[in-house]
Amino acid sequence: MPDPTNEELWLIGRVMEHLDVRTRSGARTFLRRAGIQTVDYVTGPTGRPEARYQADAVRDAAAMRPGRGARTDLNRDA
Structure with missing residues (x-):
């Protein structure tokens, strides 16, 4: 198990930047x-x-x- 004192933690704003998402709700989804x-x-x-x-x-x-426009319906493993 990794040491919790050394792990990198992100707030929702940083998650939004990384995902290139414009809204907090999109990142939370x-x-x-x-x-x-x-x-x-x-x-x-x-204070919140x-x-x-x-x-x-x-x-x-x-x-x-x-990726954007990916045809995920073609990748059926069944």
């Missing part, structure tokens, strides 16, 4: 569908809690998603 769980929460500048996510998990899930 991606995280939910990819099964990426929140690691912890920190207090943001407005902000979730943090494992950067490695986000990178790995982003690498697995199909």
Whole structure:
């Protein structure tokens, strides 16, 4: 198990940048569908809690998603 003190954690804004997604809800939808769980929460500048996510998990899930216009219906393994 990796040392939690050394793991890179991203806020939703950084996840949005990496995924090239324009909205927070779009990034959260991606995280939910990819099964990426929140690691912890920190207090943001407005005083509200902000979730943090494992950067490695986000990178790995982003690498697995199909490209723009990909015909995913042609890749049936059945």
